[in-house]
Amino acid sequence: MTAPELVTPFPTPPRAVRTALEQLRQAEDGGLEPAGLPLLDRPWNPAGCSPHVRAQLWTWLDDVAAWLNHTYAWQTAAAIPSCWPAHPHLVSELAVLACLRVTAADALAPHALEEWHRYALPGFHLRMTERLGIGCPPGRHTDWPARSWAAEYDTPRAAEARRALFDGDAGPGRAAGTVRPGRSTPGGTR
Incomplete structure (x- = not known):
C-alpha cells in the first residue's frame, strides 16, 4: 500500500x-512601460487575451479550481462550485489568483507565497462567499439573482434618465464651485 501524497x-x-x-x-525586468505593451496577453485578465491563450487558460483554471478545492476547501463556503465558468466574477477572480500563485511560487524567497496565503487566497474566498452566498450547491447552478436589475439598467429609458442627470450636472452655465440646490455650501449649511 502506498502512502498518500x-x-x-x-x-x-x-x-x-x-x-x-x-x-x-x-x-x-527591462523597464518597459505597460502602456507600450498592449499586444501582450495578460492571463489574469481573460477578456483581454487572444483566443489561443484563452483556449489554454480555461483548462488550466479548471485544474486550479479543482486544486484549490482539494487543498484549501475544508469548509463548504470555501469550495469553488463546479459551475464557476457561469459566474463571471469567479472567472476573473480565479484567473488573478492563479497567476499570483504562479508568480509567488517562482519567487526566490518565500515571502511572496506567504503573502499569497495571507492575503490573496483568503480575499478570494471572502469575495466568493460574499457574492455567491449559499448560491450553487453541488449539481444545482443558481442563475444570476440580479439579472432583472441589470436588465433594467440597460434599458433605453434608464440610460436616458442617467444621461439627463449627467447633462444637468455638467451642462452650460455650471461654473466650478457653484452651489446647486440640495448641496452643501463650503460653510457646511444646506
Whole structure:
C-alpha cells in the first residue's frame, strides 16, 4: 500500500499561459512601460487575451479550481462550485489568483507565497462567499439573482434618465464651485 501524497503540486500553466507570463516578466525586468505593451496577453485578465491563450487558460483554471478545492476547501463556503465558468466574477477572480500563485511560487524567497496565503487566497474566498452566498450547491447552478436589475439598467429609458442627470450636472452655465440646490455650501449649511 502506498502512502498518500502530503501535498499536491499546483497545476502547471499551459505553454501559452507560461509564455505570456514570461514575456510580461521580461518586459517588466527591462523597464518597459505597460502602456507600450498592449499586444501582450495578460492571463489574469481573460477578456483581454487572444483566443489561443484563452483556449489554454480555461483548462488550466479548471485544474486550479479543482486544486484549490482539494487543498484549501475544508469548509463548504470555501469550495469553488463546479459551475464557476457561469459566474463571471469567479472567472476573473480565479484567473488573478492563479497567476499570483504562479508568480509567488517562482519567487526566490518565500515571502511572496506567504503573502499569497495571507492575503490573496483568503480575499478570494471572502469575495466568493460574499457574492455567491449559499448560491450553487453541488449539481444545482443558481442563475444570476440580479439579472432583472441589470436588465433594467440597460434599458433605453434608464440610460436616458442617467444621461439627463449627467447633462444637468455638467451642462452650460455650471461654473466650478457653484452651489446647486440640495448641496452643501463650503460653510457646511444646506
